[in-house]
Amino acid sequence: MRTPDITLVLATVGRTSELGRLFDSFAAQSFANFEVVVVDQNSDDRLLPHLERARYLGLSVRHIRHDPPNLAAARNAGIEAARGRWIGFPDDDCWYDPKVLEQVAARFEQADQPEGVVVRWVEQNEQPLTAARLTWKRASAFRDVPVSSITLFCHRALFKTIGGFDARLGVGQYFGAGEETDFVLRALRSGAAFCYEPLAEVHHHVNPEKPDPTPQARLAVRHRARGTGALYVKHQLPAWVILRGLLSPILRPLLKGAFGADLAHGCAVMLGRIDGMLRWRRTGT
Known part of the structure; x- marks a missing residue:
């Protein structure tokens, strides 16, 4: 063969x-x-x-x-x-x-x-x-x-x-x-x-542009965002990269005047990245 x-x-x-x-x-x-x-x-x-x-x-x-x-x-x-x-x-x-x-x-x-x-x-x-x-x-x-x-x-x-x-x-x-x-x-x-x-x-199909407003969807977003937070710490990325990654998900909707599902989605991303950073610092190598 x-x-x-x-x-x-x-x-x-x-x-x-x-x-x-x-x-x-x-x-x-x-x-x-x-x-x-x-x-x-x-x-x-x-x-x-x-x-x-x-x-x-x-x-x-x-x-x-x-x-x-x-x-x-x-x-x-x-x-x-x-x-x-x-x-x-x-x-x-x-x-x-x-x-x-x-x-x-x-x-x-x-x-x-x-x-x-x-x-x-x-x-x-x-x-x-x-x-x-x-x-x-x-x-x-x-x-x-x-x-x-x-x-x-x-x-x-x-x-x-x-x-x-x-x-x-x-x-x-x-x-x-x-x-x-x-x-x-x-x-x-x-x-x-x-x-x-x-x-x-x-x-591959992509997620719709408008974020899903349900709490379950926000939890899923937060869960995925933990991976990015882990990478910040694992690869010792520069502080400005981390700060940009934490702030941009909430600044983008705020600058557009989007205070509903878009802002909630951005908060979920930010919180997930913080979750990932903190957990990796405790448990990663």
Whole structure:
């Protein structure tokens, strides 16, 4: 069996119907030499029909189990199982442009041979449309870090050099986000070369522009924001970066005269970042 060039590590729990669109987008890729490692965090067999269909579509799929659910730890298990030179991390509810793997592989093979390639999340529409090199200086100021897990592709060797995702961060943990940003910050600090490739595109729905006014939504926002607060402390970011990160969520709505759900959302972000900083100082290393 031919060794794949790319491994896609798909950590999933709870979802089923969304996988059909994702697997269809994999089957439509112009680049064929890749495998999918599905890290199944469900306690039942709900994925089996979808995996059978993926194999019917001609995909090379391997299925491993992981318990208890922890997104970062599940991705680390997938990295351990990966055989490809390069590894990507699709979400179970995203989907790929047909040429994205071809473009990623071509970018890795260019003369500068980056350790990481970050592609464009189309629906987010906040990323530049020009190719660029990511730098520690800009990233540590939380500038030019257009990174979500769905946009991230890395050399497998990089994970052996700096380790995988920090399992204290991300979905299912007290620090409810930030594991991919943490990984990229660690990589850049180690001297790894990361580039942004806007012509390679992935898709994922984004949250509505108007914040959800419910208390439950604000709690979820606060939970995710703890990850950013943890990163402030873990990476010893400059005081001005931290101060900007704490104040801007509430200053933006105030300057617009938005005193309802927007301001409540901003307060939740600020409080979550403070939560994350304080807890990481007590429990992080």
